[in-house]
Amino acid sequence: MSRPISRRMAWAYRLAVALLAVSGTMQMPIASRYRITAVPGLAWLGDFWLTHRLHYAGAIALLALASYLGTRWLLEWRQDFELTRFGRVRVVLLALLMFTGALRMLKNLPGVSFAPAPTMVMDWAHLALALLLGLTALARLGARAAYARARRQAGQGPAGR
Secondary structure: OOOOOOHHHHHHHHHHHHHHHHHHHHHOOHHHHOOHHHOOOOHHHHOHHHHHHHHHHHHHHHHHHHHHHHHHHHHOHHHOEEEOHHHHHHHHHHHHHHHHHHHHHHHHOOOOOOOHHHHHHHHHHHHHHHHHHHHHHHHHHHHOOOOEEEOOOOOOOOOOO
16 A cells, blocks of 8 residues: 655645745735845745745645545545644644635735724634644654554554654
8 A cells, every 4th residue: 555645735834824824924024124135036925926826826725735635535535545643733724824815816806805803813724824834734744753654454453644
């Protein structure tokens, strides 16, 4: 039984998340404030509309990847593999992050407005979820754990962690 996720898919996920992390961070007014834009070659990070479009492109890539992998999981892989605790936490965090991102996108549409308090909660929740996703990834690396493992077959001994 091989890994359900290929190395290519894992790298596509990492690239999408890296693009989202950089573009999302740079949409906050930190690029100019901390003189990141003064570093040669990084002036583009201060362009809000460019980073905004890059964030949407990264979101499209992540949604496409999540849709593909989620469908494959439901149709094929769940019979042979199970999610570990880290895997379940990652799925929940990604789902919540995508939900808050969709709300933020809805707020950006013309003619749609939210009151200031829900907007602030939505913004902070989106940022906190992104931070938690990163911390979970670091914790998983530190624990040398996997996101998924092979299911126990009937007649085999107890599975590891």
